[in-house]
Amino acid sequence: MIKPFVFALTAVHLLSSAALADIAVTHAQGETVLKAVPQTVMVTDWAAFDDLTSLGVPVAGVPGSAPPGYLAAKVTDDMTRIGSLQEPDVEAIAAAGPDLVIIGARSRKSYATLSQLVPVIDVSVDNGAVIDGAKANLTMLGKVFGREEQAETLKASLDAKVAQAKAAAAGKGTALVIVTNGGKIGVYGPKSRVSWLYNTLDVPSVFDTVDDRDHGGDAITFEYLLKTNPDWLFVVDRDAGVGTGGASAQKLLDNDLIHQTNFWKNDRVVYLDPAASYVTMNGYGALMLLLDQVTDAFSTK
Structure with a gap:
């Protein structure tokens, strides 16, 4: 009777040790070691919130800015607001004492300060490889929260959407992605926040070179x-995406020069969801939404 009892104790000990094992997470700014699966999680980035809610992970703190429309129903009054996307409220975060804070590209400069107070993970993504970066984040978060199966399911769904959009775009002609910002227009290229349209879907562009360093794109004119x-024009309305108001992209592009273009004559101007394409461009839900828009456009026009 002694041996089975010893075995039972040993099994319980092994299970307890596994549950308490450190979780080493490699991310955009290094490695963070977590002592256990985080229970109280705060995010300074809406794309991170997008990923976590897609994985079914509860979130305790979110940015104070208005959430993208497609995420609004998931943001509840009991979630603590922890500053802007660019400047997290360090004091509020420290006072809450979360088990984990997840930051993104806009708040990445806060890493040095926040990581001295709480465990921090940076989910910033290389704009030149948005789809791959989004999938890598799902893998990482799945590991952190013990939701590996859910992560694999989401990644498979994303791959399927990409394949569908790529098939719809094949042979449909050239395209440009532009961004409208404060009455000005700029072009987005192969290292921009919507680079996947060129790099992953293989939609041919008409530009030679483009500077993707500015959030307003590489400045162009209507004459350009x-x-x-x-053949196609995809439009990111930054003003609508960040809620600053101003003339809409539709009004800005409704002019005599644009009326002479092929994309206008053939009704091939596609207004991408502004928040998904500008604010949460590497979030799972955002990408699924945008890929649906692209697929629908190429399939019906």
Whole structure:
């Protein structure tokens, strides 16, 4: 009778040790070691909130800015607001004492300060490889929260959406992605926040070179759009995405020069969801939404 009892104790000990094993997480700014699965989680980035809610992970703290429309129903009054996307409220975070804070590209400069107070993970993504970065984040978060199966399911769904959009875009002609910002227009290229349209879907562009360092894109004119005359125009309305108001992208593009282009004549101007394409561009839900828009456009026009 002694041996089975010893075995039972040993099994319980092994299970307890596994449950308490450190979780080493490699992320955009290094490695963070977690002592257990985080129970109280705060995010300074809406794309991170997108990923966590897609995985079914509860979130205790979120940015104070208005959430993207497609996420609004998931944000509840009991969630602590912890500052802006660019400047997290360090004092509020420290006072709450979360088990984990997840930051993103806009708040990545806060890592040095926050990581001295609480465990922090940076989920910033390389704009030149948005889809791969989004999938890597799902894998990482699945590991952190013990939701590996859910992560694999989401990644498979994302791959399927990409394949569907790529098939719809094949042979449909050239395209440009532009961003409207404060009455100005800029072009987005292969290292921008929507680079996947070129890099992953293989939609051919009409530009030679483009500077993707500015959030407003590489500045262009209406004459440039008439000269390059792509078959398709995909539009990111930054003002609508961040809620600053101003003239809408639709009004800005409704002019005599644009009326002469192929994309206007053939009704091939696609207004991407502004928040998904500008604010949460590497979040799981955002990508699924945007890929659906692209697939629908190529399939119906």
